[in-house]
Each structure stands twice: as structure tokens, then as C-alpha cells.
Amino acid sequence: MDYFIIAITTFAGLAFHGWLFVRFRRWADRDLALALAGEDPGRREWALQRLAAAREAKVKRRELQPWLERELERYESCK
Secondary structure, eight states, X not given: OHHHXXXXXXXXXXXXXXXXXXXXXXXXXXXXXXXXXXXXXHHHHHHHHHHHHHHHTTOOHHHHHHHHHHHHHHXXXXX
């Protein structure tokens, strides 16, 4: 019975840390997109939409910043 409690507690701790890791990465990606967008509300909304598109397109994390910068340049040219 003791091993069962230890196993459940260990699994719960690992799952919680994994959830926190994913949440922190999402928050960091969102902060990156908003920082690149600046103070313009329209541009910020566009950046968040493009971030969602990057997630769907499975853009790698190290390629995310240049990808977002290119997308924000597209926003300026479409405006």
C-alpha cells in the first residue's frame, strides 16, 4: 500500500510540473507576440491570431520569433 501512495504522489507531481511547463511556455510565447506587436491594439490582436496560426502550423519554438516578425511585417503592408 505504501508503494501505491508513493507512485500516485510521484505521478501527480510529475503531471503538475509538466502542466506548469506547458503553461509557462504558452505565456512566454504570448508575451513574445505582444512585445513584438507594440501598443497598437489592432496589431496586438493580429499578433495573437498569428500566434494561434503558428501553433496550428507547428512552427518550431526557435523559429517562432522570426516567423512572428515576418507576419507582423505583413500586417503593416496590408494596412
